[in-house]
Amino acid sequence: MPEVAVAVRELTLGEAVKEALAEEMRRDPRVFIIGEDVAEAGTTFKVLTGLVQEFGPERVLDTPISEPGFTGIGVGAAMTGLRPVVDIMFGDFAGLIMDQMANQAAKVHYMSGGRWKVPMVLRTTLGATRRSAAQHSQSLHAWFCHIPGLKVVLPSTPYDAKGLLKSAIRDDNPVVFYEDKMMYKLKGPVPEEEYTIPLGIAEVKRMGEDLTIVATSSMVQVALGAAKLLEEYDVSAEVVDPRTLWPLDEETLIESARKTSRVMVIDEGYERYGAGAELTTVIQAGAFYDLEAPVKRIGAMHVPIPFSPPLEDATVPTEASVFQAAMALCGRKL
Amino acid sequence: MTTAPVQPGVSEDQARALRLYRKMLAIRLFEERVNDLYTRALMPGLAHLYIGEEAVAVGVCEALHRDDYITSTHRGHGHCLAKGAALDRMFAELLGKEAGYCKGKGGSMHIADPDTGNLGANAIVAGSAGIATGAAFSAKRLGNGRVAACFFGEGALGQGVVYEVMNMAAVWKLPVIYVCENNLYNEYTHMSETTAGDPMVRAAGFGVHAESVDGQDARAVYSVTAKLVEHARRGEGPVFLWANTYRFAGHHVGDISREYYRAKQEETLWKTERDPLKIMTAWLTANRVADATWLDRAHSEIQAEIENAVQFALAAPYPAPEKVVEDVYA
Ligand SMILES: Cc1ncc(C[n+]2csc(CCOP(=O)(O)OP(=O)(O)O)c2C)c(N)n1
Numbered sequence: 001m002p003e004v005a006v007a008v009r010e011l012t013l014g015e016a017v018k019e020a021l022a023e024e025m026r027r028d029p030r031v032f033i034i035g036e037d038v039a040e041a042g043t044t045f046k047v048l049t050g051l052v053q054e055f056g057p058e059r060v061l062d063t064p065i066s067e068p069g070f071t072g073i074g075v076g077a078a079m080t081g082l083r084p085v086v087d088i089m090f091g092d093f094a095g096l097i098m099d100q101m102a103n104q105a106a107k108v109h110y111m112s113g114g115r116w117k118v119p120m121v122l123r124t125t126l127g128a129t130r131r132s133a134a135q136h137s138q139s140l141h142a143w144f145c146h147i148p149g150l151k152v153v154l155p156s157t158p159y160d161a162k163g164l165l166k167s168a169i170r171d172d173n174p175v176v177f178y179e180d181k182m183m184y185k186l187k188g189p190v191p192e193e194e195y196t197i198p199l200g201i202a203e204v205k206r207m208g209e210d211l212t213i214v215a216t217s218s219m220v221q222v223a224l225g226a227a228k229l230l231e232e233y234d235v236s237a238e239v240v241d242p243r244t245l246w247p248l249d250e251e252t253l254i255e256s257a258r259k260t261s262r263v264m265v266i267d268e269g270y271e272r273y274g275a276g277a278e279l280t281t282v283i284q285a286g287a288f289y290d291l292e293a294p295v296k297r298i299g300a301m302h303v304p305i306p307f308s309p310p311l312e313d314a315t316v317p318t319e320a321s322v323f324q325a326a327m328a329l330c331g332r333k334l
Numbered sequence: 335m336t337t338a339p340v341q342p343g344v345s346e347d348q349a350r351a352l353r354l355y356r357k358m359l360a361i362r363l364f365e366e367r368v369n370d371l372y373t374r375a376l377m378p379g380l381a382h383l384y385i386g387e388e389a390v391a392v393g394v395c396e397a398l399h400r401d402d403y404i405t406s407t408h409r410g411h412g413h414c415l416a417k418g419a420a421l422d423r424m425f426a427e428l429l430g431k432e433a434g435y436c437k438g439k440g441g442s443m444h445i446a447d448p449d450t451g452n453l454g455a456n457a458i459v460a461g462s463a464g465i466a467t468g469a470a471f472s473a474k475r476l477g478n479g480r481v482a483a484c485f486f487g488e489g490a491l492g493q494g495v496v497y498e499v500m501n502m503a504a505v506w507k508l509p510v511i512y513v514c515e516n517n518l519y520n521e522y523t524h525m526s527e528t529t530a531g532d533p534m535v536r537a538a539g540f541g542v543h544a545e546s547v548d549g550q551d552a553r554a555v556y557s558v559t560a561k562l563v564e565h566a567r568r569g570e571g572p573v574f575l576w577a578n579t580y581r582f583a584g585h586h587v588g589d590i591s592r593e594y595y596r597a598k599q600e601e602t603l604w605k606t607e608r609d610p611l612k613i614m615t616a617w618l619t620a621n622r623v624a625d626a627t628w629l630d631r632a633h634s635e636i637q638a639e640i641e642n643a644v645q646f647a648l649a650a651p652y653p654a655p656e657k658v659v660e661d662v663y664a
Contacts (some may be wrong), residue, residue, distance in 0.1 A: 040594050041522035064492030064528035065459045091459070096493075115568040131379035132429075133441045135457040156661055303662050307441025308430030311377055 010188035014047040014142050017179060020050070021085065021164035025055050028083060031169060032059040034070050035087025043126070045184055046088055053202035059191050067093050071122065075174075079108060082138055082278030083169060088124040091178065094140045097122075105174040106149030119172045120244040126154075126268060127180040127218045127314045128135075128305045133275030137305035137312070139218070139268040142275045143243045144176045149274070151175040151199055151243070152245045156220035158188040160243055166189035171199065178216040179266075200247030204256065207232055212256040212263045214279055215241060219266040224324060226320035235330055253279065254286035257295075262329050263287070264296040271299030296329050298322065347553075350622045354396060355550040355614045355624070356386040356632055361412045362611060362631075363640050364421060368411065368428060368442075372587045376648070377428055379441050381441045384412035386582035389610035390515050391416035393547075393555025394483055397563045402467040403451045403482040405462035407580070410455030414484050420442070420449040421639055425647035432653040433646070439661065440654075441464045451480075458491035460486055463512075467499040470510035470572070481509040490522030491533055497540075500572065504540045509566035511559070514516065515549065517581045522595045535601045539576035549579030550610045558591070580604040 011019065024029045034053065039062045042049030052060040053157070063070045067088060074084040086107040105118045126139035144150050157160035158292060161179070168175040205220060206227055215223035220241045227237035240256050242249055257263045263283050267276040284293050286310055301315045327334055344352070371377040384391070386407075395404070395416035414424060419435065427434025428442050435447050444453035448625045453469060456462040466484030473480040490496055491514065503510050514533065518525055537544040539591035543565060547558045555577060562573040582605055584592055592601075619623040624632075 036520070037522045039523075044521065060524050062527060063490045066494070068490040068494060069492075098457075131441070132455065133379065133444055134439075134445070135461070180604070302659065303658055304439075306658060307379060307436075307651055308438030308440040310652045310655050311430075311438065314655045314658045 004009060008191050009191040010187045011034055011158045012184060013048045013155070013158045013161050013179065013186045013188070014045065014184040016162040017047055017165060018049075018051065019168070019190070020162040022051060022054065024166055024169045025051070025059060030081065030083045031085065032061065033084060033085045034061045034063060035089060036063055036065055036089055040089050043087060045181065047184060067096040071097040072109050072121070073103065074120050075100055075105045075108070075118055078118045078174070079116050079227045085121045085123060085169065085305055088122060088138055090136050091124045091126045091140050092135050092138045094124070098143070101144065101150065101174065101176070102147045106147045109173070110149060117172050120169045120174045121177055122174065123177045123179065123268045126178050126182045126183045128183060128268065128300065129312060131307060131309060131312060133307040134304035139247065139300065141176070141178050142269045145275055145278065149174065151247065152178070152218040153199060153243070154178045154245060155243065156183070156215075156241050158190050160197060160203070162190055163195050164199065164243065166196045167199050170196070175199070178217060182218060184279060186221070197243070199244045200249055202240055202242045202249035202252035204226055204238060204252070205241050206237065206239040207279060208236040208260065208315060210236045210260055210262065212240055212260045213266060213322070213326065214253055214263065214283070215239060216245065216268070217277060218219070218268045220315045220318060222317055222319050222322055223266055228324035229319060230326055231321040233327065233332060234324065235332065242266065242279070248282065250282050250286060253283055253284070257283045257287035258290040261290050263291065264322070264326060265317070266296065266298045266322055269299055269317055270302060271297060272302050274299050293329055296325055298325060340633070344623060345605055348621065350396065350556065351553055351614065351618060351623060354392050354556065355611070355618060356554060356636065357392040357416055357633060358614065359613055360421070360636050360640070361388045361391065361415050363636055364415060364424070365411060367640055369583070369587055371429070371644070373605055378430055381442055381587040382409040382585065383581070383583045383587065384409050386516060386604065386609070387515060387579045389552035389555055389564070389576045389614075390549045390579055391485070393552045394511070394513055394559045395487075396556045397559035398451075398481070400485060401451050403453050403466065403473075404481050405453045405466040405469075405482070405484050406445070406455035407459075408455065408457050409487065410443065410445060410485075414445045414447065414452055414455065417452050419445065419447055419452065419645035422646040425643045426650050429647050429650070430652060431647055432657070433648040433650040437638065437653055437657065437661070460490035460496050462486070463493070463496045463499050464489070467503050467508060467510050470503065470508035471506070473509055474506070479567060481563055483511040483513055485513045485515060486518040487520070488514055488518070488525045488529065488533070490514070491529055491536070492520070497536070500540050500542055500574075501539065503572035504542050507571040510568070510572045511562055511566055512542075514574065514576050516576060517579050519581070519585070519596065521585050522589075524595070534574070534576055539548060540551060540589055542572050542574050544574040544576065546576040547590065550608045550613055551579030552610060553612055580608065595635055623652065
């Protein structure tokens with residue numbers, strides 16, 4: 001984050017997303033929003049309220065409940081002169097749109113030998129603990145990370161959300177942009193002046209010496225909370241947020257790992273075969289000779305997210321569980 | 335639910351009307367209690383109320399056997415109850431308790447119960463179209479005479495899978511009843527903004543026999559469904575029922591300010607003129623099938639059952655956290 005002398009305005013993550021969209025839509029008439037209940041309703045999470053009033057129903061389009069269809073329309077429109085921002089309400093609906101994303105959007109540029117491009121953003125959500133049960137709580141970003149041709153962005157603060165979304169919209173490739181549903185109300189500084197954040201640059205969210213916690217999206221706040229708890233035990237944790245999983249800033253991750261020599265990776269997706277596995281491998285390969293212990297990976301349990309609160313709470317990493325794992329990794333007893 | 339205390343001499347049709355009334359009332363009072371629990375923060379998650387649409391579920395399920403199948407939606411409490419779910423285990427599931435139909439793992443949007451042929455409510459719009467059609471496929475292959483009723487809202491007409499399975503059901507003459515509950519709104523958007531042409535014609539395009547019905551009149555829903563079920567059971571292929579109805583409350587309990595997508599007058603009109611309970615009450619009293627005493631008694635009996643069920647659910651324990659790893663695989 002840039003150094004700022006004066007008090008900076010605060011926005012919620014939801015407001016930062018909306019502001020990024022509004023600015024890009026003012027700047028570029030090719031940008032439009034398409035999805036379910038995005039216009040008057042301003043999405044089910046009320047993130048886009050007011051955009052249809054400014055840009056009109058031609059640029060903020062309500063669709064039928066036809067995710068594969070309007071995602072495909074997004075791909076085609078992107079190929080032919082527009083810059084769609086497709087809104088997929090819940091990340092769980094990735095199942096519906098996967099062919100459009102993985103076999104169409106992701107492949108068009110390569111298969112055409114670089115002759116067609118797909119400058120499209122797909123905004124969607126992740127995150128559990130809203131008691132929304134197994135079909136509305138998953139964090140499935142790893143699915144998209146697995147596909148060459150897609151970029152995957154996971155902001156963890158309002159500042160990052162705004163700067164990264166603006167870059168995503170200006171990018172000439174299909175970009176999947178994830179918002180944590182639980183973070184929409186999170187406030188943070190967002191300067192009034194125009195800025196963008198390039199895709200592919202990690203950020204150290206907190207400096208530390210004894211341990212690196214690499215965390216994505218919803219897990220960054222969890223990691224920062226755990227770092228505070230660790231401080232009370234004289235364990236100094238560095239928190240690194242990759243911000244984009246593809247492109248991936250391997251250098252920053254490896255550098256931090258070499259400095260602290262102990263690393264945890266936290267991601268809200270299913271732990272097995274997830275984003276955490278990739279991050280772990282990258283760090284282990286890059287910092288092998290400097291590591292004191294194998295990289296510790298923590299993600300969601302390998303179960304569908306249950307409805308019942310005590311069950312759901314057991315499925316995803318928490319400050320307490322990350323704190324405990326960190327203490328163990330540092331060989332510290334509680 | 336206890337059976338209706340029918341006066342001697344009532345016809346089969348009248349006895350059925352009394353039964354339909356009690357079932358609708360049970361769903362209405364159930365949903366009112368859900369609203370109450372939810373707004374007092376005693377129920378986690380989301381609650382999509384079925385108030386206003388009761389006649390569709392009870393009319394359709396009255397025409398089904400206990401071992402016939404249904405699939406349901408995010409707005410599924412009414413379907414589950416109409417198919418025979420018990421109030422106490424329903425409430426327990428809604429509160430995330432171990433005693434619930436799905437041990438608390440499913441919650442409001444995922445009630446499933448093999449004992450009543452309920453293949454499950456589904457939180458993916460049109461997510462159960464394949465499942466219902468597959469159940470009809472089994473019924474035909476196994477020759478067990480069952481049919482499957484697939485409930486979905488008009489919003490599900492946006493999903494391609496509906497047309498894929500309808501086509502196959504027609505080609506293979508599968509005994510499935512597609513019940514489209516047209517409550518006019520896909521969440522916060524009027525269906526006329528999302529739906530081209532006439533949905534009845536879509537079904538007809540596959541050669542699927544289609545009927546439409548006043549979804550506020552439980553007797554009418556029952557009569558037309560009985561005909562359609564017979565058609566499906568006879569092996570003549572799938573059928574499509576277009577039931578015109580209205581949800582009286584918000585899309586979910588938190589959807590309070592609705593004027594930006596539908597007018598107060600419209601809501602008031604449906605609630606005063608088109609309430610399925612009022613319509614049935616009018617018929618029962620006009621035909622002297624039930625009087626005020628009977629109606630009052632039905633109300634207090636059902637209210638008491640609901641209250642017991644709620645107390646049961648509130649007192650029931652949550653599942654132990656270690657249960658989280660159970661049931662992932664069969
Ligand atoms: C595939 C999918 N897309 C979007 C949603 C979000 N959503 C939940 S209910 C709903 C509206 C459904 O409308 P309709 O099918 O008419 O049923 P109703 O709510 O009116 O009963 C939407 C869009 C979803 N659950 N699944």
